Amino acid sequence: MTVAEELTPAVPDSAADAAGPDESEEPIKQRKNGLYPGVSDELAENMKSGWADTELRDLRPIAQAAETAARRAALSARFPGERLVIPAGNLKTRSNDTEYAFRASVEYAYLTGNQTEDGVLVLEPTAEGHEATIYLLPRSDRENGEFWLDGQGELWVGRRHSLTEAGTLYGIPASDVRELADALREATGPVRVVRGYDAGIEAALTDKVTAERDEELRVFLSEARLVKDEFEIGELQKAVDSTVRGFEDVVKVLDRAEATSERYIEGTFFLRARVEGNDVGYGTIAAAGPHACTLHWVRNDGAVRSGELLLLDAGVETHTYYTADVTRTLPVNGRFDEIQRKIYDAVYEAQEAGIAAVKPGAKYRDFHDAAQRVLAEKLVEWGLVEGPVERVLELGLQRRWTLHGTGHMLGMDVHDCAAARVEAYVDGTLEPGMCLTVEPGLYFQADDLTVPEGYRGIGVRIEDDILVTEDGNRNLSAALPRRSDEVEAWMASLKG
Secondary structure, eight states: OOOGGGGOOOOOHHHHHHHOHHHHHSOOOOOTTOSOOOOOHHHHHHTTSOOOOOOOOSOOOOTTHHHHHHHHHHHHHHSTTOEEEEEOOOOOEEETTEEOOOOOOHHHHHHHOOOOTTOEEEEEEETTEEEEEEEEOOSOOSSSSHHHHSTTSHHHHOOOOOHHHHHHHHSSOEEEGGGHHHHHHHOOSOEEEOOSSOHHHHHHTTTTOOHHHHHHHHHHHHHHTSSOOHHHHHHHHHHHHHHHHHHHHHHHTHHHHHHSOHHHHHHHHHHHHHHHSSEESSOOEEEEGGGGGSTTOOOOOSOOOTTSEEEEEEOEEOTTSOBOOEEEEEETTSOOOHHHHHHHHHHHHHHHHHHHTOOTTSBTTHHHHHHHHHHHHHHHHTTSSOSOHHHHHHHTTTHHHHOSOSOOBOSSSSSTTTTSOGGGTTTSBOOTTOEEEEOOEEEEOTTOTTSOGGGTTEEEEOBEEEEEETTEEEETTTTSOOSHHHHHHHHHHHHO
16 A cells, blocks of 8 residues: 555645635645655646646436435425435544545435535525535645645545536536535524534534434435335345355355355455445355354354355445345255254245235234244244243244344345334335345354254354335345255355
8 A cells, every 4th residue: 555644745835825825724734754845846836737637528417316306306395495414424534544435324325326425415495495406525626736645635546526527427516515514504594414424514503403303304314215216126136136146156165265264255255246336235244153143243253164054144235335135044065964954944934934924015024923933833843942832922932042133124224224213114014115134043052051952053044135016025136045955956056
């Protein structure tokens, strides 16, 4: 990695003066241990000129421009007469002078399609509704040297779109975000802001907003995502299709994982996610052996052993932020033993019951209840808990081994729509266009003395991404085998 401090000294007085009074108030800072003591007047002047015009004039709107416009219209209709402020967020420091990869807030990306740091969408109330403006950082300034001297200048981190280009891409007039905070401080009338992403913007509005009103905005934007439009469904299918290929990649290299660790599995899947998408949608769970009993095992530093199971819970996130969320539990050597198959087939049966319960008009809870009933029946049948099944379910006794809920909404967040009202989500009714996971599991901890020794250390989860359709549902991840014999045949075919 290039040492940025070598080329990021403060702009000398002459360069600051040339940039004008605004820029000279906050000169570009010199790094403490930079190797260059300063910038000569000659170099500063030289760097201002001799650059080609790189303005992009043949841009077309982004693919989802019509959808983002419709989403903004729905937001406008819900909050007439109020100024609405939705920030993208800022870079976060990872360590010293390095930052985490930026991911814009879901609310902002959902309404604009833009993904750049420091962006802010503002809906100004008008007599007819709202006028939207997207506030962004403009191109790096070549007059004051920011483009090559500042750590976030274009020669360091890459070219930004000009405000004109951004207006074309996103179908929203674009303005300089550096002017926004002052404008918001002077604003009058009711304002709402999505909190938690941009401290500077929130500070500018501190005397104009209330937590209760802002929460209403956040809840609305969460519930707006419960039903996906056609663009979103297409993106979710892309995410799932890439995820299927990622699972195939993993099966092909299980022998290398055995020679190294779970990290080989994580890295293999990550390669597919980065090549075909933006990233993984969440930390990959590559849990081999007893690690499969830890629900969010993301350390991925354990051994991968023949004869044990691998629980792989992973999803590719597309370039538009939509993520898959799929789990398969695979025998490392390609064949389930008798006890592994017994437990796996029970989870498969529970998942089948859960998927069958996903349909328009059904209660959201129905798929969870259907899957839990099957698992409770199995646990009673195996003598692990005393029946009858109704008693087990009423007291929740099956939860010692099932642990978690059977699914969640899916979209731009892996656990999408989390801020929605309970009555609209968990206590709600399924509608066409909703997408959710169905993921029952059984987990027998390695130190659980209430189960036979052969069960201990076995964890099984099967998870698929299910779209509610007009006449039932569609399994977006159906290309990955689920039945135990089909899993074995699939693994054998991939291993050649």
